[in-house]
Every structure is written in C-alpha cells, then in structure tokens.
Amino acid sequence: MFGVVVAGVAMANLDAFVVNVALPEIGERFAGASLSTLSWVLNAYAVVFAALMVPAGGFADRVGARPAYLLGLGVFTGASAACAVAPGVWFLVGARVVQAAGAAALVPSSLGLLLAAAPPARRVAAVRGWTAVGGVAAALGPVAGGLLTQLDWRWAFLANVPIGAAALAAGAAVLPRPPVRRDGPRPDALGAALLTAGIAALALGIVQDGWASGGALAAAAVLLALCAVRSARHPAPVIPRGLLRLPAFAPATVASLLFAVAFAAMLLSAVLWCRDAWHWSALRTGLAVAPGPLMVPGLAVGAAPLARRFGAGPLAFAGCAVFAGGVLWWAWRVEDGYAAGLLPGMLLTGVGVGLALPTLIGAAVSAVPPERFSTGSAVVTMARQVGTVLGVALLVAVLGRDRFDAGWYVTAAAAGAAAVACLAVPRPSRDV
Numbered sequence: 001m002f003g004v005v006v007a008g009v010a011m012a013n014l015d016a017f018v019v020n021v022a023l024p025e026i027g028e029r030f031a032g033a034s035l036s037t038l039s040w041v042l043n044a045y046a047v048v049f050a051a052l053m054v055p056a057g058g059f060a061d062r063v064g065a066r067p068a069y070l071l072g073l074g075v076f077t078g079a080s081a082a083c084a085v086a087p088g089v090w091f092l093v094g095a096r097v098v099q100a101a102g103a104a105a106l107v108p109s110s111l112g113l114l115l116a117a118a119p120p121a122r123r124v125a126a127v128r129g130w131t132a133v134g135g136v137a138a139a140l141g142p143v144a145g146g147l148l149t150q151l152d153w154r155w156a157f158l159a160n161v162p163i164g165a166a167a168l169a170a171g172a173a174v175l176p177r178p179p180v181r182r183d184g185p186r187p188d189a190l191g192a193a194l195l196t197a198g199i200a201a202l203a204l205g206i207v208q209d210g211w212a213s214g215g216a217l218a219a220a221a222v223l224l225a226l227c228a229v230r231s232a233r234h235p236a237p238v239i240p241r242g243l244l245r246l247p248a249f250a251p252a253t254v255a256s257l258l259f260a261v262a263f264a265a266m267l268l269s270a271v272l273w274c275r276d277a278w279h280w281s282a283l284r285t286g287l288a289v290a291p292g293p294l295m296v297p298g299l300a301v302g303a304a305p306l307a308r309r310f311g312a313g314p315l316a317f318a319g320c321a322v323f324a325g326g327v328l329w330w331a332w333r334v335e336d337g338y339a340a341g342l343l344p345g346m347l348l349t350g351v352g353v354g355l356a357l358p359t360l361i362g363a364a365v366s367a368v369p370p371e372r373f374s375t376g377s378a379v380v381t382m383a384r385q386v387g388t389v390l391g392v393a394l395l396v397a398v399l400g401r402d403r404f405d406a407g408w409y410v411t412a413a414a415a416g417a418a419a420v421a422c423l424a425v426p427r428p429s430r431d432v
Contacts, residue, residue: 001113001117001174001175001176003170004167004170004171004174004175005069005110005113005114005175006133007163007164007166007167008069008072008073008076008106008107008110008164008167009106009107009110009130009133009137010133010137011076011080011137011160011163011164012076012103012106012107013133013137013141014137014140014141014144015045015080015099015103015141015156015157015160017137017140017141017142017145017267017293018141018142018144018145018148018156019041019042019045019145019156020042020141020142020145020267020268020271021141021142021145021146021149021156021271021282021285021286021289022145022148022149022153022156022282023038023041023042023271024275024276024282025149025153025282026038026041026089026092026153029153030088030089030092033089035396035399035400036207036208036396036400037089038089039207039392039393039396040093041089041092041093041096042268042388042392043200043203043388043389043392043393044093044094044096044097044100044200045096045097045099045100045103046100046264046385046386046388046389046392047100047196047199047200047203047385047389048096048097048100048101048104048196049100049103049104049107049381049382049385050195050199050381050382050383050384050385050386050388050389051192051193051195051196051199051238051382052100052101052104052105052192052196053104053107053108053378053379053381053382053385054187054192054238054239054240054375054378054379054382055104055187055188055189055191055192055238056068056072056104056105056107056108056109056187056378057108057109057112057375057376057377057378057379058187058236058375058378059105059187060105060108060109060112060375060378061112061372061375062186062187064177065109065110065112065113065116066109066113066171066175066176066177068105068106068108068109069105069106069109069110069113069171069175070168070171070172070175071102071105071106072101072102072103072104072105072106072107072109073102073106073164073167073168073171074102074164074168075098075099075101075102075105076099076102076103076106076160076164077102077160077161077164077165077168078098078102079095079096079098079099079101079102080099080157080158080160080161080164081157081158081161082095082098082099083095083096083099083154083157084154084155084157084158084161085154086154104378107377107378107381108375108377108378108381110130111130111365111377112377113175113176114126114129114130115365115377116176117176125301125304129301140290141286141293142271142285142286142287142288142289142290142293143283143286143287143290144156144159144286145282145286146281146282146283146284146285146286146287147283147286149282149283150281150282150283185234185235185236186236187236187238188230188231188234188236188237188238190230191227191230191231191234191237191238191239192238194223194224194226194227194230194238195223195224195227195238195239197219197223198219198220198223198224198226198227199220199224199386199389201216201217201219201220201223202216202217202220202224202389202390202393203389203390203392203393204216204220205217205219205220206390206393206394206396206397207393207396207397207400227239239379240375240379243368243372243375243376243379246367246368247367247426248312248363248364248366248367248425248426249364249367249368249376249379251313251421251422251424251425251426252312252316252360252361252363252364252380252425253364253379253380253383254383254421254424255316255320255356255360255418255421255422255424255425256357256360256361256364256380256383256384256387257383257384257386257387258387258414258415258417258418258421259320259323259356259357259360259384259387259414259415259418260383260384260385260386260387260388260391261387261388261390261391261394261414261418262320262323262324262327262391262411262412262414262415262418263323263349263353263357263387263388263391264387264388264389264390264391264392264395265391265392265394265395265407265410265411265414266323266326266327266349266391266411267289268391268392268395269330269395269399269404269407269408269411270288270289270292270330270342270346271285271289272399272404273330273334273342273404274288274289274342277404288338288342288343288346289346291343291346291347291350292326292346292347292349292350292353293350293353294350295347295350295351295353295354296350296353296354296357297354298354299350299351299353299354299355299358300354300357300358303315303354303355303358303359306355307359307362311425311427312359312360312362312363312422312425312427313363313422313423313424313425313426313427314422314423315355315356315359316355316356316359316360316363316419316422316425317419317422317423318355318356319351319352319353319354319355319356319357319359320352320356320415320416320418320419320422321352321415321416321419322348322349322351322352322355323348323349323351323352323353323356323415324352324412324415324416324419325348325352326344326345326346326347326348326349326350326351326352327345327349327408327411327412327415328408328409328412329341329344329345329348330342330345330404330405330408331404331405331408331409331412333345334404352415356418356422360380360422360425361377361380363425364376364379364380365377365380391411391414394407394410394414395407395410395411398410
C-alpha cells in the first residue's frame with residue numbers, strides 16, 4: 001500500500017523539481033518566451049494546486065481517500081501526457097493546470113490514507129515518512145530532470161505516464177478504504193475559484209511593471225477579500241475556520257507558507273545561476289543542485305527526537321536560520337566556484353529544509369482530528385503552494401531589475417520571517 005501512495009506523491013513533487021531544471025530548454029523550444037512567461041509553467045501548477053487543495057481534501061473526506069487518490073492519479077497521468085505533446089508554451093501552461101488539479105486530489109488523500117492506516121502513536125512517524133518521500137523526490141528531481149532533458153524536455157512529463165498507469169492498476173487492488181464522512185457539506189467551488197484567481201493576480205502583479213502591476217495587485221486584493229468573506233460564511237469553506245482555531249495548526253501553517261517562499265526562490269535561483277552564469281548543461285545543473293535535497297530525507301526522520309526534546313517551534317526556527325545562512329553564503333561567495341561557493345550553501349539549505357519542513361508539517365497535521373486528516377493536510381499543502389507561487393514571482397521580479405545577490409537577500413529575508421513565525425508554534429503534550 002505504501003508503495004502505491006508513494007508513487008503518486010513522488011510524481012507530484014518530482015514534477016516541480018524536474019521542470020525547474022527543464023525551464024531553459026522549454027524557453028529555447030518556444031522561442032521568444034520570456035522568463036516571466038516561462039515562470040507560469042511553474043506558477044500555473046502551484047496556483048491551481050494551492051487553490052484546489054482544500055476542496056480536494058474535503059472531497060476526499062466526503063467520498064473517501066481511496067477513490068479521491070485514484071481519480072487524482074488518473075488525471076495527473078493523463079495531463080502529463082498532454083504536457084509532453086504541447087505545441088506551444090500556453091498549451092503547456094494549460095496542461096499544467098489540469099496536472100495540478102490531479103495532484104491536488106491525490107496529495108491530501110495520500111496522507112489521509114497513510115494516517116488512517118497508522119495507529120495514533122505512529123502518525124507523526126507516518127507524516128515524517130510522507131515528507132521524506134518529498135525530500136527524496138526533491139533530491140532525485142534535479143538529476144532526473146537533467147537526464148531527461150538531455151534527451152528532450154518532453155521526457156520530463158512523459159516519464160510520468162508508465163509510472164502513473166502502474167500505480168493506478170496496483171492501487172485499485174491494494175489501497176484500503178478509510179472511514180468516510182458522507183453527511184458533510186459540499187466543498188466551496190466558488191471560494192476555490194476566487195482563491196485561484198486571487199493568487200494568480202497576485203503573482204502577475206509581482207512580476208509586472210507599472211499600471212499592469214498596480215491593476216493586478218488591486219484585483220488580487222479584491223478577489224482574496226471576497227474569498228475570505230465567503231469562507232467566513234460557507235459551511236465548507238476553502239479556508240476552514242475550525243482548523244485555523246487549533247493552537248498549533250495556524251502558526252505552523254503560516255510558517256510553512258513563509259518557508260515555502262524562501263525554498264521556491266532558492267531552488268529556482270540555484271538552477272538559473274548554474275544555467276545563466278556558468279552556462280552549465282541541464283544534467284550538470286541537476287547534479288550540482290542535488291546535494292542539498294539529499295540532506296532532507298535523513299533529517300526528516302532523524303530530527304524527530306530533537307523535536308520531542310526541544311519542541312517543534314525551536315527546531316523549525318533553527319532550520320529556517322540555517323537555511324537563511326546557506327542563501328546568504330551564496331550572496332557572499334558564489335562567485336568563488338562550485339566547491340567553495342555553491343556547494344556549501346546548497347548543503348546548508350538542505351539541512352535547513354530537513355529540520356524545518358517536516359517539523360512544521362508534523363506540528364500542524366498532528367493537531368488535526370482523524371476524520372479531518374485529508375482536509376488538514378490539504379490546508380498545509382495549500383499554504384506551501386501559495387508560498388511557492390510567491391517565491392517564484394518575487395525571484396523573477398527581482399532578477400528582472402537587479403543581480404542574483406539581491407534575489408538571495410530577499411530569499412534570506414523570507415526565511416527569517418518564517419523563523420519568527422516558528423516561535424509562535426506552541427509545544428503541546430503530543431508535540432512532534
């Protein structure tokens with residue numbers, strides 16, 4: 001069962017990292033596509049993933065984690081095939097939107113399947129194992145992206161098709177059937193649409209200049225305000241009120257969002273530096289970036305005793321601080337070359353991610369009642385995807401006006417803000 005769930009989660013996470021490395025080749029294939037345009041290959045996925053995450057989690061709680069997971073896996077696999085045959089950049093963006101809808105269905109239901117199958121004493125370990133899968137995907141993503149892009153960037157998407165088909169066949173046979181809440185209200189589709197449009201407008205406003213930026217930011221403010229008002233009145237809101245009242249859930253989710261801003265900007269900046277400043281190939285770039293993510297899986301599991309001893313908040317704070325130190329190292333020393341410049345910062349950011357990310361996810365999700373596991377994990381993942389959108393948009397905006405070092409200072413500032421938010425995470429008796 002774990003292997004089937006891991007396959008879907010790994011593909012959903014792997015695809016983001018693979019696409020980061022493939023982005024320059026996609027730009028060359030679709031001549032004339034600017035960095036701000038290409039950023040939507042990343043951001044369209046993250047925006048829709050974020051906005052649909054909570055409704056998809058509610059859908060999984062309502063119809064069952066098993067059918068929701070299989071549906072999401074099927075949609076993701078089919079959309080991956082569409083991405084692979086895209087004739088133009090905006091067709092690719094549209095296929096990425098569909099792909100994100102599938103990922104939004106399979107990711108929260110995957111954690112719901114694992115948590116429902118785990119006894120209470122093992123749920124934190126299940127969360128850390130689930131997070132470690134994302135870490136492994138992050139580690140393999142740049143290398144896989146480099147290898148696949150050496151053949152053709154389309155293989156970065158096409159490789160999902162046989163894996164998804166095999167997971168679908170196996171999942172239909174082995175996945176369990178957790179309890180289902182069929183009497184709850186239907187998820188708020190209009191609220192999800194408002195959130196999608198609001199996040200997209202916010203990202204557009206960040207990367208644009210002049211009147212276009214002001215208009216997009218104003219539209220984002222209106223759309224997000226309407227989403228908040230609707231969420232306050234809807235019985236199954238896209239921003240669940242009950243979960244946000246849980247003592248550890250809200251601060252851990254906010255810290256996760258801020259940390260995701262820093263992480264997304266860090267990863268894209270490292271790839272762009274290797275490709276644009278050093279003119280490295282996709283494969284060499286993937287290998288150069290991989291050591292940082294390789295630190296994550298071991299730390300995701302091994303840091304559990306530290307979290308129990310010191311508390312989730314202080315441990316996540318330390319992770320954010322180490323991460324910020326790694327990014328600042330690049331601002332100061334990256335021009336010294338790979339061994340003395342990029343690699344030390346990559347390792348420090350990997351340690352930071354391994355300490356902070358699984359700790360924050362565990363602190364948030366472990367506070368959620370069992371019948372809301374899918375929805376709770378969806379809110380945390382939604383926050384991370386919103387942070388990803390903002391991180392990519394901020395980096396693109398800064399690189400359009402300044403040097404790489406300015407982007408790294410902004411990234412470090414986001415990590416610092418996340419560190420401050422971590423201090424608000426309380427230490428309950430069942431702390432992660």
